[in-house]
Amino acid sequence: MKYKLVIFDMDGTILDTLEDLMLSVNYIMDQYGYPTHTLLEVKSYVGNGIYKLIERAVPKGVSKERIDEMFIAFKKYYNLHCKDHTKPYDGIIELIQNLKNKGCKVAVVSNKAHEAVLQLSNEYFNKLFDISIGEREGIEKKPSPDSVNEVMKIFHMNKDETIYIGDSEVDIQTANNAGINHIIVKWGFREYNFLKEKGAHIIVSSTKEIEDIVFNN
Numbered sequence: 001m002k003y004k005l006v007i008f009d010m011d012g013t014i015l016d017t018l019e020d021l022m023l024s025v026n027y028i029m030d031q032y033g034y035p036t037h038t039l040l041e042v043k044s045y046v047g048n049g050i051y052k053l054i055e056r057a058v059p060k061g062v063s064k065e066r067i068d069e070m071f072i073a074f075k076k077y078y079n080l081h082c083k084d085h086t087k088p089y090d091g092i093i094e095l096i097q098n099l100k101n102k103g104c105k106v107a108v109v110s111n112k113a114h115e116a117v118l119q120l121s122n123e124y125f126n127k128l129f130d131i132s133i134g135e136r137e138g139i140e141k142k143p144s145p146d147s148v149n150e151v152m153k154i155f156h157m158n159k160d161e162t163i164y165i166g167d168s169e170v171d172i173q174t175a176n177n178a179g180i181n182h183i184i185v186k187w188g189f190r191e192y193n194f195l196k197e198k199g200a201h202i203i204v205s206s207t208k209e210i211e212d213i214v215f216n217n
Contacts, residue, residue, distance in 0.1 A: 003214045005157040006099055007148060009166035010110035010117060010134075011046055012188030014092045015124060017112075018043055019085040024078040025057050028070050034058055043189050047168045049111040049141045050074060075113055082116050088124050089187055091207035096128045098211060105155045108132040109147045111170070130155070143173030148180070165210065169198040183210055 011017045018039060025045075026036040037045075037057055045056040054071050099106050108129050110117050117134030121127075131154065133147045140146045152162055164175040167188020175182035176199070184200040186192060195203055204210055 001102060001104070001215055003104065003161060003163045005105045005107070005152065005155055005162040006214060007107045007109050007151055007162065007164045009164075009168070009171050010108050010112055010120065012167035012190075013089075013165060013171075013185055014096075014108070015086055015088055015120060017082070017086045017120075018046075018189065020078070020082055021046060021053070023084070024074060024081055025053065027077055028054070028074045029057060031073065032066070032070060034062075046189055047111065047170045049135050050078070050113055079113075079116060079119070082120060083123055086120065086124070093125065093128070095207040095210060096125065099214065100128065102215065104214065105130050105157070107151045107155075109142065109151060109164075109174075110134050111141045142170050143177055145174060145178035148174060148178040152178075163214065169195070172199050183213060185210075
């Protein structure tokens, strides 16, 4: 087994969170009198954290002070509604169980707010992950490698033993910045051709392919 530490992104990789994100964004937009957004639009806004999601969703010209205010309101609302429609992608729970059964350490590193990452990890994966890390104050978000490096340090794993699994250009950049290999999933929030253009080396269509890479390379 080549990889002993498998680090996952959350949104679009292990959990389909898009509908709850869209509904939460649109609730906040409506509260402030701004236009709401389609599922496809919100899909294109995610990947760089909640603040950037709000920043992309508001009309041009909205002040930073207003965005700051909406960001706080969004976090409060989303924390209450992040599980309304969210669900794991098919085969993900079995994949994580199989990785752990073979002795892998498994982790989540996400740009989602840390509180929401912990809540969703506990709700849907019943403490399967050895550690789950989200966006925290004072820590650079992905594509900074800081949180990935933190996980590797915690488990005393080197770069050759670690692989990052995600669904977006941010995940590709994160893995590259950390100096580790990546797997990009096809079922997430970005299109195949876009991912290839952004430098995805391996794009998979099933969790079985992930197992094959981790166990057989």
